Amino acid sequence: MMTRDKIETLSGISTPDWPTISLYLRIEKERIDEDFSIRLKNLLSDAAENLDAMYSHEQREAVLSDLGRIKEFVRDRQDRYGRGLALFVNGHDSLWEALEIPSQVESRISIGTSPDVFPLIRLREQLEPFCTCLISRDQARIFYGHMGKIDEIDEYRDEMVPGQHDQGGWSQSRFGRHVEEHVRGHFKETAGRLFATAEERPFRLLVLGGTDEVVAAFVDVLHPYVRERHVGTVRLLPEANINEVYQESCRVISKWLEGEKQRVIHALRNQAPEGELRATGIGPTIEALQRGQIMTLVLDASFETPGAVCRNCGSLQIPNQSSPSNCIYCGGSLDQKDNIVPDVVLGSFRQDARIIFLDTSEQQQQSADIGGVGALLRFAVTTGGTQ
Ligand SMILES: [Zn+2]
Numbered sequence: 008m009m010t011r012d013k014i015e016t017l018s019g020i021s022t023p024d025w026p027t028i029s030l031y032l033r034i035e036k037e038r039i040d041e042d043f044s045i046r047l048k049n050l051l052s053d054a055a056e057n058l059d060a061m062y063s064h065e066q067r068e069a070v071l072s073d074l075g076r077i078k079e080f081v082r083d084r085q086d087r088y089g090r091g092l093a094l095f096v097n098g099h100d101s102l103w104e105a106l107e108i109p110s111q112v113e114s115r116i117s118i119g120t121s122p123d124v125f126p127l128i129r130l131r132e133q134l135e136p137f138c139t140c141l142i143s144r145d146q147a148r149i150f151y152g153h154m155g156k157i158d159e160i161d162e163y164r165d166e167m168v169p170g171q172h173d174q175g176g177w178s179q180s181r182f183g184r185h186v187e188e189h190v191r192g193h194f195k196e197t198a199g200r201l202f203a204t205a206e207e208r209p210f211r212l213l214v215l216g217g218t219d220e221v222v223a224a225f226v227d228v229l230h231p232y233v234r235e236r237h238v239g240t241v242r243l244l245p246e247a248n249i250n251e252v253y254q255e256s257c258r259v260i261s262k263w264l265e266g267e268k269q270r271v272i273h274a275l276r277n278q279a280p281e282g283e284l285r286a287t288g289i290g291p292t293i294e295a296l297q298r299g300q301i302m303t304l305v306l307d308a309s310f311e312t313p314g315a316v317c318r319n320c321g322s323l324q325i326p327n328q329s330s331p332s333n334c335i336y337c338g339g340s341l342d343q344k345d346n347i348v349p350d351v352v353l354g355s356f357r358q359d360a361r362i363i364f365l366d367t368s369e370q371q372q373q374s375a376d377i378g379g380v381g382a383l384l385r386f387a388v389t390t391g392g393t394q
Contacts, residue, residue, distance in 0.1 A: 009093070009106050009127060009134075017095060017104065017122045018353055025099035026062065026070050028054070029123035030077060031112045032092045034085055044082070046114065051078055054116045070118060073098045080105070090155075095122040109155035110134060125349040128356050129308075132364055135264065136209065138236075139256045140201055141216040142225045144168060144190045146245040147197040150252055151208055154260065157253045160208075161200055165193040194228045202230045212236055212263065214256045216243040238263040268363055271305050272373050275381040288378035289314070289347070293323050296354045297336075300384040304355040306348065307371045308364040310379035314347025323350050351380070 020027070032047065051074050058067055073096045084105075085092070091108030104122075110133055117123045134153040141148045145168035149161040168189040174182045201213075213236040215222050222240050229237070239259035243251060275285055286295040289312050295301055314325050319339025325347070332341055344350065355362055360382070365374050374381070 009108060009130070011131070013104075013106065014124050014127045014131065015357070017127070018124045018357065020095075020100075020102065021121050022097050022100045022102070023120050025097055026066055026118045027095060027097040027100070027102060027120065027122055028070065028073050028077065028116065028118050030092075030094040030096075030116045031108070031114060031126050032081065032085075032088075032094070033111050033114045034088055034091055035111075043085075047078070047081055050114060050116050054118060058118065069099050093127060109153070123349075125352060128352055128362060129364060132362060135211065135260070137212040137214060137256065137260050138201070138204060138208075138210045139214040139216060139241075139252055140197065141243055141245050141247065141252065142194070142197060142221055143217055143245045144221060145193055147193070147200070148245060148252075149197075149200060149204060150249070150256070151204065151210065152253070152256075154257050157249065157256065159249060159252075160204065163197065163200070165189070165196065168193055190224075191228070194225045197225070198228045198230060198233070201233050205233055205236070210236065212238045212260055214239055214241060214259050216241045216247070216252070216255070217245075218242070268305075268365065268370060271303055271363055271383065272365070272370065274383060275305060275377050276373065284384050285381060286384060287381035289351075289380055290325050292380050292382050293325060293347075293351060295382055295384055296351060296358070297322055299358055300386060301355045301358050301360040301382045302385040303361045303363060303383040304352065304380070305363045305365065305374065305382065306352070306380040307374045308366040309371065310374075311346040311348055312379075313343070313345055314350070315341035315343050316347075316350060318342055323347060323354060348380070355382070 055071055055074055058070060062070070076098070077094060077096055080094070081092070088107045089109060091110065091112045093106045093108055093112070095102060095104040108130060110130055112126055112130065115126070134155060136151070136153050139150040139157065145165045147163045148159060150157045151160045152158055169186050177185065213233060215225065215237060217225070217240070219240075226234060226237060239262070241255040241259060243255060275287055286292045292304070293314070312325070314323060316323055317334035317337060317339045318341065320334060320337045322334060322336050324335055324341070327335055333339065334341060352362060365371050
């Protein structure tokens with residue numbers, strides 16, 4: 008399964024001696040036919056033919072053998088991988104990692120000195136985990152998932168909440184209080200289950216479903232840690248089918264994520280003076296990254312810009328006119344890159360930053376003001392001097 012830990016582990020793997028193959032394959036179940044096999048064959052043979060000239064004979068042989076194993080694997084197991092497959096292979100370093108990708112990807116293959124996890128990070132954004140809880144006075148259902156799919160993980164009916172026919176010899180007002188106590192107990196029980204869910208399977212966004220009155224009373228008893236995740240409410244009955252729950256939840260979540268993008272773009276364009284709580288443009292963003300400050304990275308999904316990575320200290324930098332081939336921090340030699348953006352994204356991911364890709368043309372136009380990339384920062388940097 009594709010989890011944050013898995014991406015982190017893969018991103019930490021370095022294979023300087025033997026090339027690692029990263030394959031992303033789009034799978035459309037209904038279209039696994041001869042065309043699919045031909046496309047796969049072409050992808051693999053292109054990779055074999057366009058191998059970098061710097062590889063030795065032994066390295067080339069290793070890649071060809073790995074490509075052969077990949078071909079067999081996909082041929083035999085493709086139907087076990089929903090909409091997409093990511094495969095990271097390096098036979099010499101005993102690396103073989105196959106991940107199901109729950110959303111469609113563009114097929115691509117790359118060969119290098121580490122697994123190419125950039126597409127996984129990009130997908131992760133689309134697969135933000137969320138929780139939906141349908142709540143009524145005596146029932147609760149909890150769903151967990153992302154915009155690709157949700158599952159019902161808990162269902163619960165409180166048999167103790169009395170119905171109208173249970174009034175018996177009770178006076179109207181005493182019976183009313185008695186019922187309300189039970190309902191409150193049921194809300195508390197459900198709130199406890201939601202908190203346990205959040206600990207077991209982290210989620211940042213919570214959707215609640217029910218009548219306004221019930222949801223308002225339920226929100227009151229939620230643990231603050233869960234309550235702050237509540238991003239929207241849907242009017243669904245407890246017996247709604249999972250498809251309705253999925254559709255309605257996705258609608259609320261997409262709207263909220265869209266709003267979040269707008270808020271972040273706004274903060275980057277208009278907020279506090281430079282260097283305080285934001286960085287805009289590739290240079291300042293990379294400097295903030297070096298200082299471990301990135302809380303939220305925002306970038307135009309099509310943004311690319313050259314840069315370099317220090318072979319000695321690993322720091323990233325933009326092309327430097329005065330010393331084009333040496334690291335500005337340690338003087339080490341630089342590895343020049345046509346596009347430094349994937350390294351910035353990966354570095355931000357490792358700082359546990361939230362990463363927001365802007366993919367509509369309207370958002371991209373807005374982000375042009377900040378140079379295509381920027382970040383909200385975790386802490387302010389004092390620039391020194393007297394106060
Ligand atoms: Zn350096």
